[in-house]
Amino acid sequence: MKTYLYFMLKKRTSDFSSIKSKTLIISFVTFLVVSMLTSCDKGMYDVSGEFYHRGEELYLGVVDSVKVVPGYNKAKLSWEIKADPRITKTVIYWNKRKDSTVVNVVRESNGRTPMEIELKNLEEKDYIFELIAKNDNGLFSLPKQTAVSVFGDVYIKNLRNRTIASITRQQNGDLTIVWNPIASSSISYTTLKYEGIEGAQEVKVVNTDTQTILKGLKAGSQIKVSTAFLPAGALDILNALDEVVYTFL
The missing domain is CATH 2.60.40.10 (Immunoglobulins)
Incomplete structure (x- = not known):
């Protein structure tokens, strides 16, 4: 009889421990779920928390x-x-x-x-x-x-002027400049600058020009080239730095 009572008591104790363990597991899982949902809600409010609190x-x-x-x-x-x-x-x-x-x-x-x-x-x-x-x-x-x-300025320094294929001095003193095709669709035009007999001169070279003839150059004049760029969506034209391409002696 004592043996039977001991067995029944031990069995009830074991069943109670099992139920307690299951209860703890369920509570823990419930806690995790609630925490995750709370975290998600907080993330939603973080996007524009004040919007939710103030009201639309x-x-x-x-x-x-x-x-x-x-x-x-x-x-x-x-x-x-x-x-x-x-x-x-x-x-x-x-x-x-x-x-x-x-x-x-x-x-x-x-x-x-x-x-x-x-x-x-x-x-x-x-x-x-x-x-x-x-x-x-x-x-x-x-x-x-x-x-x-x-x-x-950094962007300006990295702009490259339209390149020249050749420069030829004619017997009459004129210069014939032959251009390479433009290398960028953002090029608007190119400007040649030099000192002429009548003072400082500038010649605008459009993209379709293949050659330019300069007349009346002054001895010692430097021929400089500067290409104007208009990048897509830009507010204004950006000019590359002047580049000396020839000295008229």
């Missing part, structure tokens, strides 16, 4: 049709303000919001309002501009970003 009705209309055109140490931005009468200005940030400028809204109609600004004195590098519509009461829109690479 507290935001102004986001700027639209944002475009940016690079230039030499500058960039031109254009965008549209939606027909939200509460919007009074656009704030543009760059350099991780270390730099900014404000453009006030001037409405001429009740519809969308086009806006633009040219930012000058920019360093030659890649930029991410962030545009936010705001008003005078602390309301603002969600940001709109656009990226661009601004040109500078």
Whole structure:
């Protein structure tokens, strides 16, 4: 009888331990699932946490049709303000919001309002501009970003002038310059510079020209060439550095 009671007691203890272990496992799995769901929710809020907390009705209309055109140490931005009468200005940030400028809204109609600004004195590098519509009461829109690479001296130094196939001096003193075909679709034209009998001279050479004749050169004059480039989507023409190709003796 004692043996039987001992066996039953041991069996109940074992069953209790098994149930307890299963309960712990289920609790642990439940904890992991809840943690994962919480983490996912947090990630969603991190994208624009303030948007969820504030509510959509507290935001102004986001700027639209944002475009940016690079230039030499500058960039031109254009965008549209939606027909939200509460919007009074656009704030543009760059350099991780270390730099900014404000453009006030001037409405001429009740519809969308086009806006633009040219930012000058920019360093030659890649930029991410962030545009936010705001008003005078602390309301603002969600940001709109656009990226661009601004040109500078390093870019200019790497431009290559249109190459010359040959330069021939004629008996009458004229120079005949024969050109190689242009090597880049971004070339707009080429300029020849030299000192003539009548003073400084410049001759524009279009891309379809195969040769150029220079007349009335002054002794000792250096013939320089500079090619003008207009990269795709650029704001203005960029000129390669002057290159001496011939000295008239």
